[in-house]
Structures are given as structure tokens and as C-alpha cells.
Amino acid sequence: MKNLSLVFRSLALPVLLLTLNAAGAQEKQPLRYVDAATLTVIGKSMPTPKLFQRVDTARYELWQPVKNYSAFSTGLAVVFRTDSRTIRARWKTGGYGLGHNMTAIARKGLDLYIERDGQWAYAGFGWPKGDNHDSALVEYMDEGEKTCLVYLPLWDEVLSLELGIDGDSRIEAVPNPFRHRIVVLGSSITHGASAGRPGMTWTARLARRMGLDFLNLGYSGQCKLQPEFARMLAEMDADAFVFDAFSNPSAGEIEERLDAFVATVRKAHPSTPLIFIQTEVRETVNFNLRARKFESDKRAAAEAGVRRLMKDDRNIYFIDSRGMIGTDHLGTVDGSHPSDQGFMYMTRHLEPQLRKIFRKYGIR
Incomplete structure (x- = not known):
């Protein structure tokens, strides 16, 4: 009986290792990045020369700091659908400092919501670091398509934004949900x-x-x-x-x-x-x-x-x-x-x- 138990253990160990290796391979597969400009950007009051700003500063006689504020991405969001289990982001901001009464995430970070049962559920955030940011928003999600909403920084200009997804997954623009x-x-x-x-x-x-x-x-x-x-x-x-x-x-x-x-x-x-x-x-x-x-x-x-x-x-x-x-x-x-x-x-x-x-x- 003791020998039989050893046989089962010797057979189970390779199976366990294969399972762990397969899970690890799935978790560690390389990401691919897409330009958020190819997706749906909402919250804009007018067309602008730079996509991630809310007002065309050249059209109006604006004063400082209103001119700077108009170039901020305040209220803007990117909407898309993906079946990726991971969502990551790389983005660059314009170099404005941090304030005394706000979090760094609010000023320069990202905020992800995913639609679930007809409601927008909080899913994760993009952690800002300086002005060249690279952060996971959410990982290890279930399989299946998800409609996602990523809010952009409140108190800085977004110069570029790329979203990272699992290499074998899909991502596509969707209409404005609002x-x-x-x-x-x-x-x-x-x-x-x-x-x-x-x-x-x-x-x-x-x-x-x-x-x-x-x-x-x-x-x-x-x-x-x-x-x-x-x-x-x-x-x-x-x-x-x-x-x-x-x-x-x-x-x-x-x-x-x-x-x-x-x-x-x-x-x-x-x-x-x-x-x-x-x-x-x-x-x-x-x-x-x-x-x-x-x-x-x-x-x-x-x-x-x-x-x-x-x-x-x-x-x-x-x-x-x-x-x-x-x-x-x-x-x-x-x-x-x-x-x-x-x-x-x-x-x-x-x-x-x-x-x-x-x-x-x-x-x-």
C-alpha cells in the first residue's frame, strides 16, 4: 500500500507542475499596446488639435491659468470593449505639479470602471509615477468580453496614452454609452x-x-x-x-x-x-x-x-x-x-x- 501511494505521488507531481506552468504561461504572456486615440474618447465639448484636451485654446482669448486648464484632460474618458484578462496603461502627462489637497491619482492617474449587470463597477486605477507612467489597471480577470471606461487625469495634460492587453485578446472602440x-x-x-x-x-x-x-x-x-x-x-x-x-x-x-x-x-x-x-x-x-x-x-x-x-x-x-x-x-x-x-x-x-x-x- 505504501508503494502504491508513492506511485500516485510520482504521477501527480508532473501533472501538478504542468498545470502550474500552464497557469504561469497564461499569466505571463506578453502584452500588446494600442493607441487610445483609436478607441472612443468621450467628454469632449468640441474638436481639439490635441485629442486629450477639452477645449481648443487657439479659438478663444483665454488667460492663464484658464488656457492651461483647457488643455487638461479633466472629465475625458476612453471607452472600449475587450476580452483581455489584463488591462495596463502607459501614458505621459504634461509636468504639472501635485497639489496640497488632492491625491496623485486624481491629478495624474487613471480610473477604470467596467460595466457589470447594467452598472459601472470600479475595477482599478493607474498609479502615476512622475510624468512617464506605466501601471497595471487590473489583472487576473475572468474570461469574456467587458465594456470598459477609463477616466483620464483631472489636473494635467495627457500627451499620449496606450492601453495594454493580453497578446491574443481583442480590443475595439464602442459608442459613447452616455x-x-x-x-x-x-x-x-x-x-x-x-x-x-x-x-x-x-x-x-x-x-x-x-x-x-x-x-x-x-x-x-x-x-x-x-x-x-x-x-x-x-x-x-x-x-x-x-x-x-x-x-x-x-x-x-x-x-x-x-x-x-x-x-x-x-x-x-x-x-x-x-x-x-x-x-x-x-x-x-x-x-x-x-x-x-x-x-x-x-x-x-x-x-x-x-x-x-x-x-x-x-x-x-x-x-x-x-x-x-x-x-x-x-x-x-x-x-x-x-x-x-x-x-x-x-x-x-x-x-x-x-x-x-x-x-x-x-x-x-
């Missing part, structure tokens, strides 16, 4: 500060939840109802405009600029809904009396201005922001910019109100 065109102009809150990953901004979250194409035109610290922004929007195709336009300007700037800003956009888009979101109630005002007065004044000016315009224009809307980033003091990173939890509160606050407005215009 419907309509919702153009969002806003502050750093829209730009994505301080989301943990590129796909965690409020615009990206609402796109995945609502199936609508939210185009992110967030300009950190620079969105002050300037006429150049109005002229830019006037030239864009949109089913609706959403504005996070009251976070950056003072009360005086709102009173001085709001009417002309709306008039320029309205002339080009006579009946398109213009939806203004009141700026959040910042945590920075909890004890700072000077900040409290500044924020209170501009909130009052914003609401008074929009509600006055609403009397003569039934396609203008105002969304109150009370409670928008929660009331538990966990909604921001620095008192102003939402944490991922704050962005969750924000999407829950905005989604039902936006759905109600959009339904009036057949946007669903």
Missing part, C-alpha cells in the same frame, strides 16, 4: 478638487448614475461669469447647461456680470435649460466671521439674480445648495472642496432635482 450633452461650467468643485480618483467627481458620478453625458468644464478658481466663458458656451452644442458659477466670484462680480453672461448664452441657445446651482455652504464659515460674510453676500446676490431672471425666462432654474455637502462635517477635505463623501452627498442632492428638470426637455 446620452445627450449636458455642458457643466464651474469652479474647482466641478474641476474635481478634492476627489480621490478621476471618476469620483460629481459630474462623472452623475453620468454613470443617470446615463447622461456630462461634459466637465471646471476651471479651478477662475469661473467668475466672464464674457469669454459665455462666448465659449454659445458656440457649443448642448441639451442643457449646468452652472457651478457662484463659488469663485464675489457678490459684486455676480451682480455686475450675471445678466450679460446669461444674455450671451441665451442668444445662441434660445430655449435650452440654464440650470444654476447655488454655491455650497462652506465649512470655512463655521467660525471665520469674515469668510461667513463674504460667502453669505455672494449667496444672496446669486439667488436674487437668478430668481429675477427666472421671472422672464421659464427655462432658467435655480437649485438651492443647503445640505448639499452634508451636515456631519465630513463632506470636505479643506472646508471648501468636497471629499469623496462630499461628492456622494452632492450627487444625491443634485440627481433628483436635475432629473425633474431634464424630464421637461425629454432628457432621460
Whole structure:
């Protein structure tokens, strides 16, 4: 009996080694890389000379840092279908530094979601290293085709992007999974500060939840109802405009600029809904009396201005922001910019109100 056991062991060992070698060969097969430009790039508000930027900077008289921000890949994503068990990426960014209130992944990294049972499920991220990046997004997946969505960096320019897949697998472009065109102009809150990953901004979250194409035109610290922004929007195709336009300007700037800003956009888009979101109630005002007065004044000016315009224009809307980033003091990173939890509160606050407005215009 002892000898028979030894025979079985001697036979089983080669089989086990063959199995392990086959698994290892499958895991270690060489990857092939494809240029992401051959796939579907979504989130763009207009054609641009460089594919991975959101606004053509040569078309408008932009100032710094708006010109730089326009070349960022904020809100852009690549959509494709593949049967690969591995997804890897190589990408180059433009050399912008890291900030004090954001993760490196949000600023320069990638964020992968895969469609599962009709929902977008988080699948992995691209870890940035300097400005020449090479990172696995996900490995060891099940076999079968998957529809993938890779969000690009929020706070840098993407100079090139290649996606790596198993050498014997397929990859192909697929149509934009999101419907309509919702153009969002806003502050750093829209730009994505301080989301943990590129796909965690409020615009990206609402796109995945609502199936609508939210185009992110967030300009950190620079969105002050300037006429150049109005002229830019006037030239864009949109089913609706959403504005996070009251976070950056003072009360005086709102009173001085709001009417002309709306008039320029309205002339080009006579009946398109213009939806203004009141700026959040910042945590920075909890004890700072000077900040409290500044924020209170501009909130009052914003609401008074929009509600006055609403009397003569039934396609203008105002969304109150009370409670928008929660009331538990966990909604921001620095008192102003939402944490991922704050962005969750924000999407829950905005989604039902936006759905109600959009339904009036057949946007669903």
C-alpha cells in the first residue's frame, strides 16, 4: 500500500507542475499596446488639435491659468470593449505639479470602471509615477468580453496614452454609452478638487448614475461669469447647461456680470435649460466671521439674480445648495472642496432635482 501511494505521488507531481506552468504561461504572456486615440474618447465639448484636451485654446482669448486648464484632460474618458484578462496603461502627462489637497491619482492617474449587470463597477486605477507612467489597471480577470471606461487625469495634460492587453485578446472602440450633452461650467468643485480618483467627481458620478453625458468644464478658481466663458458656451452644442458659477466670484462680480453672461448664452441657445446651482455652504464659515460674510453676500446676490431672471425666462432654474455637502462635517477635505463623501452627498442632492428638470426637455 505504501508503494502504491508513492506511485500516485510520482504521477501527480508532473501533472501538478504542468498545470502550474500552464497557469504561469497564461499569466505571463506578453502584452500588446494600442493607441487610445483609436478607441472612443468621450467628454469632449468640441474638436481639439490635441485629442486629450477639452477645449481648443487657439479659438478663444483665454488667460492663464484658464488656457492651461483647457488643455487638461479633466472629465475625458476612453471607452472600449475587450476580452483581455489584463488591462495596463502607459501614458505621459504634461509636468504639472501635485497639489496640497488632492491625491496623485486624481491629478495624474487613471480610473477604470467596467460595466457589470447594467452598472459601472470600479475595477482599478493607474498609479502615476512622475510624468512617464506605466501601471497595471487590473489583472487576473475572468474570461469574456467587458465594456470598459477609463477616466483620464483631472489636473494635467495627457500627451499620449496606450492601453495594454493580453497578446491574443481583442480590443475595439464602442459608442459613447452616455446620452445627450449636458455642458457643466464651474469652479474647482466641478474641476474635481478634492476627489480621490478621476471618476469620483460629481459630474462623472452623475453620468454613470443617470446615463447622461456630462461634459466637465471646471476651471479651478477662475469661473467668475466672464464674457469669454459665455462666448465659449454659445458656440457649443448642448441639451442643457449646468452652472457651478457662484463659488469663485464675489457678490459684486455676480451682480455686475450675471445678466450679460446669461444674455450671451441665451442668444445662441434660445430655449435650452440654464440650470444654476447655488454655491455650497462652506465649512470655512463655521467660525471665520469674515469668510461667513463674504460667502453669505455672494449667496444672496446669486439667488436674487437668478430668481429675477427666472421671472422672464421659464427655462432658467435655480437649485438651492443647503445640505448639499452634508451636515456631519465630513463632506470636505479643506472646508471648501468636497471629499469623496462630499461628492456622494452632492450627487444625491443634485440627481433628483436635475432629473425633474431634464424630464421637461425629454432628457432621460
